[in-house]
Structure formats: structure tokens, C-alpha cells
Amino acid sequence: MFPGSFDPPTLGHINIIERSLKLYDRLYVVVADNIAKHCLFTADERVAVLRDIFASSHNIEVVAYDGLMVNFAREHGIGVMIRGVRAVGDFGYEFELAMTNKQMMQDLEVLFMPTDPNYFMLRSSQIKEMAAFGADVSRLVPRQVVELLKTKGDMKIKEN
Numbered sequence: 001m002f003p004g005s006f007d008p009p010t011l012g013h014i015n016i017i018e019r020s021l022k023l024y025d026r027l028y029v030v031v032a033d034n035i036a037k038h039c040l041f042t043a044d045e046r047v048a049v050l051r052d053i054f055a056s057s058h059n060i061e062v063v064a065y066d067g068l069m070v071n072f073a074r075e076h077g078i079g080v081m082i083r084g085v086r087a088v089g090d091f092g093y094e095f096e097l098a099m100t101n102k103q104m105m106q107d108l109e110v111l112f113m114p115t116d117p118n119y120f121m122l123r124s125s126q127i128k129e130m131a132a133f134g135a136d137v138s139r140l141v142p143r144q145v146v147e148l149l150k151t152k153g154d155m156k157i158k159e160n
């Protein structure tokens with residue numbers, strides 16, 4: 001499984017998903033539906049856009065989940081959780097998260113996949129900020145996300 005917020009998905013996420021499929025036959029992309037974390041896009045929107053991006057990949061299942069990711073893993077018999085790491089800063093956070101998850105689920109393996117150098121500066125928050133100010137993000141996200149961002153980006157600008 002590859003869990004995350006994907007608010008919105010970027011080419012960095014897509015790259016991790018595509019590389020994960022070289023290691024595993026099937027992959028759950030699990031969209032965290034976490035009310036404590038304020039997202040620009042609803043879980044339904046994030047799931048829909050990921051499903052659209054991977055419409056032709058039959059070995060990827062995109063689902064939303066509003067509980068602990070270890071519970072999702074247990075419920076679906078998943079043994080490996082993949083997380084992407086961009087820089088040393090990411091590693092500290094990811095390591096603590098892996099320790100917490102491992103404490104809750106002993107037999108879960110967490111795999112850290114280093115980002116592709118093309119995407120090491122890329123994060124969802126940066127995309128939202130750029131889009132809100134009308135910057136071109138088409139080289140940083142899939143075209144489906146560009147379309148989705150247009151509506152929300154415009155809304156944000158109007159609000160300000």
C-alpha cells in the first residue's frame with residue numbers, strides 16, 4: 001500500500017506509484033480521509049482524480065480510508081507500506097511514523113523509496129500555492145490535476 005493525503009497528487013507521487021509497481025504486482029493507493037488535516041480537495045475528489053490518472057492500470061486500487069493505516073493494512077492483508085522520501089527533513093518524520101506504525105503492527109514492513117531527483121523539491125502544498133496565484137503547474141502534476149486545480153485555484157484567488 002502507498003498511503004498519503006494526495007492533496008493533490010503530484011508527479012512525485014505518480015513516480016513513487018509507478019516504481020512501486022516494479023516491485024509489487026498489486027498496489028493499494030490509500031487516500032487518507034482525515035478530518036483533523038485540512039485538505040483543499042475532498043477525499044472523493046482525490047480518489048476520483050487518482051482513479052482517472054491510473055484508469056488503464058488494473059493492478060492499482062485507489063480507495064479512501066478514514067482510520068489508522070495499519071488497520072487498513074490488517075483488513076486487506078497487506079504486509080508492506082511504501083512511503084516516499086524527498087530529503088533528510090522528510091526522513092525524520094517518516095522514520096517516527098514508521099516506528100509508530102511498527103509498534104501498532106509488528107509484521108508490517110515500511111519501505112522508504114527515495115524520490116526521483118526530478119521531483120525532490122515537489123510537494124502538494126507548493127502546487128496549491130502556485131495554482132492559487134495562477135502559476136503554471138502543468139510540468140509538476142498530471143493533466144487531470146491541472147484541470148481539478150483550475151476551479152479551486154480560481155476560488156481561492158476570488159476569496160482573497
Ligand code: ADP
Pocket residue numbers: 003004005006007010011012013016032082083084085086090114115116119120121122123124
Ligand atoms: P502525507 O500527509 O501522508 O505525508 P502526502 O500526500 O504529502 O501525504 O505524501 C504521501 C507520501 O508521498 C509521503 O511518503 C511523501 O513523503 C511522499 N511524497 C510526496 N511528495 C513526494 C515527492 N515529490 N517525491 C517522492 N515522494 C513524495
